[in-house]
Amino acid sequence: MITVGVIGNPNVGKTELFNRLTGSRAYVANFPGATVQKREGTAKVKGEEIKFIDLPGLYSLTAEATDQLIARNFIVEEKPDVVIDIVDGANLERNLYLTLLLIELEANLVVALNMWDVAQSRGDNIDVKMLSEMLGVPVVPTVATTGEGLDKLRDEIIKAAKEKEKKRKTTISYGDDVERWIKQLEEIIQKDERLSTRYPARWLAIKVLERDEVILKMMEESKLKDELFERLEKITSGG
Numbered sequence: 001m002i003t004v005g006v007i008g009n010p011n012v013g014k015t016e017l018f019n020r021l022t023g024s025r026a027y028v029a030n031f032p033g034a035t036v037q038k039r040e041g042t043a044k045v046k047g048e049e050i051k052f053i054d055l056p057g058l059y060s061l062t063a064e065a066t067d068q069l070i071a072r073n074f075i076v077e078e079k080p081d082v083v084i085d086i087v088d089g090a091n092l093e094r095n096l097y098l099t100l101l102l103i104e105l106e107a108n109l110v111v112a113l114n115m116w117d118v119a120q121s122r123g124d125n126i127d128v129k130m131l132s133e134m135l136g137v138p139v140v141p142t143v144a145t146t147g148e149g150l151d152k153l154r155d156e157i158i159k160a161a162k163e164k165e166k167k168r169k170t171t172i173s174y175g176d177d178v179e180r181w182i183k184q185l186e187e188i189i190q191k192d193e194r195l196s197t198r199y200p201a202r203w204l205a206i207k208v209l210e211r212d213e214v215i216l217k218m219m220e221e222s223k224l225k226d227e228l229f230e231r232l233e234k235i236t237s238g239g
């Protein structure tokens with residue numbers, strides 16, 4: 001069984017695509033401890049059973065909003081085999097912010113470049129191959145309303161699931177100073193096996209630097225807390 005999280009900004013065609021991928025054979029539950037709805041559906045592709053989990057429509061992945069926290073916890077803790085990021089091809093720039101956050105979260109990403117018909121009819125010139133190379137993830141143009149591109153998308157999902165262990169990894173660089181701080185924090189975090197086997201260490205380091213409230217609380221419970229917060233203090237005071 002391959003598990004696939006489906007995520008994207010609001011109004012990008014997520015429901016339409018989810019229904020097509022699952023043939024509307026979905027059932028609804030709630031995410032644990034939350035009132036946010038969780039739709040799940042299954043499909044069989046090339047003999048592989050795939051379970052799709054519809055995540056909330058959102059623009060970001062901060063700790064401040066319940067739906068965002070749920071989506072991010074799901075990806076980072078339940079570790080679905082693949083995450084499909086549905087992007088509105090007619091609003092590419094705005095949509096790619098979430099894509100970058102998902103790359104940072106080290107999700108095994110496949111981008112569905114949806115609304116491809118709208119982008120085409122508007123004459124937008126999107127170089128799909130270049131976009132895919134830049135992001136370091138597969139990008140598949142789709143039209144959820146007609147089903148165009150969905151076979152290719154299914155192929156890429158299966159391929160990504162099988163290549164999961166290969167860990168294609170793109171890193172978003174924050175510039176020399178911040179990269180140095182990230183590295184310092186990452187090295188400390190890596191010493192806590194309980195943390196670093198469960199979460200991407202670099203991602204945790206970035207969240208600590210951002211003072212993400214949920215991650216800071218998690219760090220409070222780590223045996224490395226003193227070392228980590230001392231380092232953070234030094235960084236903040238310019239050391």
Ligand SMILES: Nc1nc2c(ncn2[C@@H]2O[C@H](COP(=O)(O)OP(=O)(O)O)[C@@H](O)[C@H]2O)c(=O)[nH]1
Nearest residue numbers: 010011012013014015016114115116143144145
């Ligand atoms: N032209 C076009 N319309 C689409 C496409 N995908 C979805 N839509 C339409 O866009 C609107 C929003 O889709 P929906 O699936 O509800 O978006 P969601 O908010 O992401 O779940 C609906 O009217 C869909 O019929 C597409 O690829 N092309």
Ligand SMILES: [Mg+2]
Nearest residue numbers: 014015016057
């Ligand atoms: Mg929807």
